[in-house]
Amino acid sequence: MILSNVDILAAIDEGRLKINPLMGRDVSRPPFNTSSVDLRLAPSIRVPKATPTSHRLDQPYDREYYAKNSDQHDITDERPYVLKPNYFVLGQTLEKVEFPMTGDGPFYAARVEGRSSVARYGMLVHFTAPTIHTGFGPAPITLELINLGHNDILLTPNVRVCQLIIEVLSSRPDDAPNQFRKQVEATG
Numbered sequence: 001m002i003l004s005n006v007d008i009l010a011a012i013d014e015g016r017l018k019i020n021p022l023m024g025r026d027v028s029r030p031p032f033n034t035s036s037v038d039l040r041l042a043p044s045i046r047v048p049k050a051t052p053t054s055h056r057l058d059q060p061y062d063r064e065y066y067a068k069n070s071d072q073h074d075i076t077d078e079r080p081y082v083l084k085p086n087y088f089v090l091g092q093t094l095e096k097v098e099f100p101m102t103g104d105g106p107f108y109a110a111r112v113e114g115r116s117s118v119a120r121y122g123m124l125v126h127f128t129a130p131t132i133h134t135g136f137g138p139a140p141i142t143l144e145l146i147n148l149g150h151n152d153i154l155l156t157p158n159v160r161v162c163q164l165i166i167e168v169l170s171s172r173p174d175d176a177p178n179q180f181r182k183q184v185e186a187t188g
Helices: 005-013 063-068
Strands: 018-020 037-040 044-048 070-074 081-083 088-098 108-114 123-125 139-147 153-155 160-168
Touching: 005 160, 037 088, 063 070, 088 160, 108 123, 139 160
Parallel strands: none
Antiparallel strands: 018 088, 037 160, 044 070, 044 088, 081 153, 088 139, 108 160, 123 139
């Protein structure tokens, strides 16, 4: 079941979902839609470098390799990052989210989806593995950003770039740790 904006606020008030900083608490205005909460782009992105090696998908993801082979760019309203057509970067949400796995429940998970207003410019946001699992956080969500449009897209901080759709789990899950539970840099 997908939570309504009213239920999202109730889950936050109960400590079963944490979003910090929350842009506002009025369900009739941003960041809330009827069944989602918008998240904003943080002021830093990572841009992968072209390397002479190929990536094998059957090998573990190497955060250290990626950190060495990407550049961090701090962005501001005055100095946006220009995302060219057919280019890919990693960003993060300004908000840190947490889905605690404590108590008797209910327990929540979420999906990160792009916003249609962003997609109409040709930008895909978080186009793979959109699930945020129970037990995640507190951490920002790493976003895969790619420009599939014909024109440059200017990336600036604090733009509402994606939405979080929260769902209730049918029961308490068994803990299943994974390497992406706590993301602290936009390398995940």
